[in-house]
Amino acid sequence: MTDRIKEFLARNCEDGPRLVVDLDVVRENYLGFAGALPDTRVFYAVKANPAPEILALLAGLGSCFDTASLTEIEQALAAGATPDRISFGNTIKKEKDIARAYALGIRLFAVDCEAEVEKIARAAPGAKVFCRILCDGAGAEWPLSRKFGCAPDMAARVLERAHALGLVAHGLSFHVGSQQPNPRMWDRALKVSAAIFRDLAERGVQLAMINLGGGFPARYLKDVPAIKTYGQTIFRALRRHFGNRIPETIIEPGRGMVGNAGVIQAEVVLISRKSDEDKSRWVYLDIGKFNGLAETMDEMIRYPIRTAFDDDALGPCVVAGPSCDSVDVLYEKEPYLLPVSLEIGAKVLIEGTGAYTTTYSSVGFNGFPPLKSYVI
Secondary structure, X not given: OOHHHHHHHHHOOOOOOEEEEOHHHHXXXXXXXXXXXXXXXXXXXHHHOOXXXXXXXXXXXXXXXXXXXXXXXXXXXXXXXXXXXXXXXXXXOOHHHHHHHHHOOOOEEEEOOHHHHHHHHHHOOOOEEEEEEOOOOOOOOEOOOOOOOEOHHHHHHHHHHHHHOOOEEEEEEOOOOEOOOOOOHHHHHHHHHHHHHHHHHHOXXXXXXXXXXXXXXXXXXXXXXXXXXXXXXXXXXXXXXXXXXXXXXXXXXXXXXHHHHEEEEEEEEEEEOOOOOOOOEEEEEOOOHHHOOHHHHHHOOOOOEEEOOOOOOEEEXXXXXXXXXOXXXXXXXXXXXXXXXXXXXXXXXXXXXXXXXXXXOOOOHHHOOOOEEEEO
C-alpha cells in the first residue's frame, strides 16, 4: 500500500470492488529485476496484468514481453514494443495464430513437442524456438502442473527436429513454480539444461539461450528474499553448470513485477455464523473467486487483508465471496484472523493484488461486473 494509492482511494469514493495499481512500484520492480541480473533480458509476462499503462511504462523502460496469445502480442505492440522484444511463449498455439504472429514480425516461439515444432516450421519458417522442459516446482506456493513442458530426455529430440526442419533451435526454458520462495530451486533445472546443451552440441546443434522463467515472488503474508538474492543465486548456478560459457538468458517475471503494485478495495457485505457453536464467523466480501481472487483456489495464495480495525482483538473467520456458488469460499481450511469489531459495510484492503486479478475476473458471473481497475 503506497501513499499514492491511499490518496487515490480517499479522493475517489465509489461502490464495488476496485483494483488500484501504482506505476511507481512497477517502475521500481523493473529496475530491480534489470539490476539483479544485468546480463539477462526481462520479458514481462503480460498475462499477469495487461493494463495498457503498465505495458507502455515497461516498453519505455526497455522491457521485452512474454505473450500467450495474439491479443497479448497486439497489446505489447500497441504499447510500443518492437517484434524482436516479444516472444510467443505459450506452447499451445493454433497454426493460424503462429502464422499471424510471424506476419507481425514475431520470431521467437516456445515449444514442448515435435507436433508444435512442425506447426511452426510450416507457419513461421526460419523462426527461433526454445523447448520447455518439465520442472517439479517444489516449494512454490502455486506449483505448476504437467500441462506445459516435456521430459528433459525428450527436449533434445524436439530441438533436433526443429533444426532438421530449418528452424533455429535456440534454447531451453523451464519454470520453477509461481511464487517460488527458494532461489536455489533454479540450480537443478540449470544442471539438467546444461546436460541438454552438451548433448545437442555433440549432435551438431548449438543452443544459445536459456529462459529462466518466472517464479519470482510478490510479498503476501510471508517475507520473501529480495530480487538481488535471486539474481546472485541464479548467477552462481549458471557459473557452476556452464562455466565461462554462460548462454544468453531471459527471465519472465509477472507476479514479481506487478503483484505488490496493486491493492483491491472491497466491502464487507455480511458477517454471520452457521450455528451457535460455530467458533468462526463467516465474512462475506463483495469480491470473490469469480471477480478477481481466483488464486485463492485451494488457499494457495493468502492475500494480506487490512481493515480500519486492525488494532483490535482478532478472531478466526471464513472469508467468502458474494456469488451463489458454493466454491466461492476464499479461506476456510485455515481460518483467517480478522478483527472481532469488523462491521458490515466496512471497507477492506486486499494487498498484493496487482497480478492475476483483473485477468481472472469473469465478464459477469451472477451479474456481478468485472473488477474495476485504475492505474495511477
